Amino acid sequence: MTGDVAVLGAGMHPWGKWGRGFTEYGVAAAREALADAGLDWTRVTLVCGAQTVRGGYPGHVAGAAFARALGWQGARVSSSYAACASGAQAVNTARAHILAGMADVALVVGADAAPKGFFAPAGGERADDPDWLRFRILGATNPAYFALYARRRMAVHGDTAEDFALVKVKNAAAGAANPCARYRRAVTADEVAASPVVADPLRLLDICATSDGAAALVLSSMEFARRHTAHPVWITAVSTVTPRFPQTVLELPDFATDSAAGTDPAAGTGKDGAGTVRTGAVQAGRDHAGTVHAGTEPDRAGFRASIAAAAYEEAGAGPEDLDLAEVYDLSTALELQWYEDIGLCPPGDAARLLREGATGLGGRIPVNPSGGLASFGEAVPAQAIAQVCEAVRQLRGQAGDRQIEGARVALTANQGLFGHGSSVVVVR
Template identity: 35%
Template sequence: MSQMRRPVHVVGVGMIPFTKPGASEPYTVMGARAAQAALADAGVDYAEVQQAYVGYVYGDSTAGQAAIYGLGLSGIPVFNVNNNCSTGSSALFLARQAVESGMVECAIALGFEQMVPGALKGAYDDRPSPMARFADVMTEHQGFEAGVPRAAQFFGGAGRDYMAQYGIRADTFGRISVKARQHAARNPLAVFRQTLTLDEVMAAPTVFEPMTRFQCCPPTCGAAAAVVCSAEFAKKHELDASVVIAAQAMTTDTPSTFETGDMRKVVGYDMTAAAARQVYEAAGIGPEDLDVVELHDCFTANELITYEALGLTPEGTAERFIVEGDNTYGGRIVTNPSGGLLSKGHPLGATGLAQCAELVWQLRGQAEQRQVEGARLALQHNLGLGGACVVTLYAKA
């Protein structure tokens, strides 16, 4: 966790429209475009950037350099980051840390993914999988269904365990998809902008009970980036320093992931709760102070359990939180105004930085039809199995 020894400002963000696999430009082009957009938004020349942290999951070594070289050949250090679905925010964590420590004054974090259709798969079959331990726990707890995407079984299992404890309706999860589509309809950068009714969500083919196809995020291609710098750098270059990273925490698995026999723990509930707690304590706030949240809704089940892990609603009350509309405009807190991973899309390496871009736009008042009125505190949650969780608090300076 960072106690923010010196302020770090997000002075520029950029994101390209997310697309379905096969419809995107090559990762080198996508990455360069997003980085150029972030630099243009900041008003910073690439020559001023001292380090780059570039995240992707599916790609060869030094793909980060291949993308960032589209900005120029300045000779700066370029670090490649791979942390499953939390890759983008892990890159941001490192860029923020470099600025906060005083090692550099300005850094860029870039994330991209050029995905292929279908469920996620490991790249190698001749060595131990980093997910093997998680899969063993899942199989022992609920079995394994051949032909069903493994990620859906992980997160669907978490939904089942929640249902078993609290007795909620299956269509409660479906309501999250309806909300996601309503939000994405206002986002020109999202993949799925067509709204859906609850009946349409629930009538779609079942992927893994209780989740239907519309409750699972799609494979996506895209890129996003953020430029971070010190207050001194921002002042010197007359940059917009209105958004500051007020606190940030990164957590990994603890024994509870594997020892409790609860799929919610297996998919990162405790990692999320620990990271959120650290951020709230460092910033001196509570979840009730937040105005807007971008959280990791790779599946509807994960959005539901994450409401409680982040403290947005007490344990056991997520169904009421959803049914009463407290998770959207006019409710207690707007969650995933971008449309989230479910509807905006989930290009693994880019997701964390796309969340960052959305929240920076919200705090600047630039989110147009998605704008959360008067937003001053914004929370980001990005999760990767295997595992890593990054929670970031942005504040309007």
């Protein structure tokens, strides 16, 4: 496909609390990605950094900060900020340069040295930002926000605290097999239930920590990849869509950035009860031959569904094609919501899918085989890149004890403050 770029290398700095600067973590991940690609740093013609505003001026110019630390060699630089979706924005910038013929080999790097405790809104007062408003007006920190999702799922779909605990159990088991994860210990549902309440109904083991860490990718043009390797992995789609406004109260009250679209509720984006992906005011589906087509029947789901729908449409794929997914499990309840939003099951069926074992290692459609944020914690600019790193390793057959047999198609998805979202489709 004309929008494909190759992933030649993937690298990570392990997540944790290391007490060093974000640049050091990013350089370690970049060097690992370059070694994985079998390329010298001097072959890179573009460096795309995912920004971290907590890193001061070097964080605001992350692309240049990483290029300088690796050693100036004349590469172009770019820096992208999109909160938790920053890494995918950087991937998309690199892809655009490659497809435009402005770069053959791009290095994408994201790294963070995160503070302890809750994230506070960064960047000053923003009275037009719904996320800033829910922090300042409602005092809704991220765990409180996650708890609203959890309570809504309990009220609307009948999910239970025991269902949420099973998400943590699943992800901790996968993270125990991931050498880059911060938390590498299996847990039981009883341990989750015994952990302190943070924001009812969510307990400490239901929500993710804040972490230091880094991830990097080496991307190239199709032509370069075919000269360099016989078995590349390809990025076939990158979605960086935003919500639609004005909002309607279909998922959460108006202060939530992932409410559904438009003044006309029928102009939303999401899935029907059979899990068919819908985009905008039309249905974007796939017939039995796999051809993408547009229909006419709208529905009312929200922002997260539109993130994945745009990626599916660009890739010419659908939920039924996936062998694995990496989704943004800021909380256990939010992971269940993603199952529905990326089309793995109809609304309300996520807990059933989990209980059946379909989303665990060895299941029909493993979700977060890396261990997810449950095992890593948040290192914000690195997270979307780390998701792609896991997809690449799974599709190459390099994931060790968490390997998904015969994996060929992966989807990543996450969302960030101020209406940022991202989804990447990776294939081999």
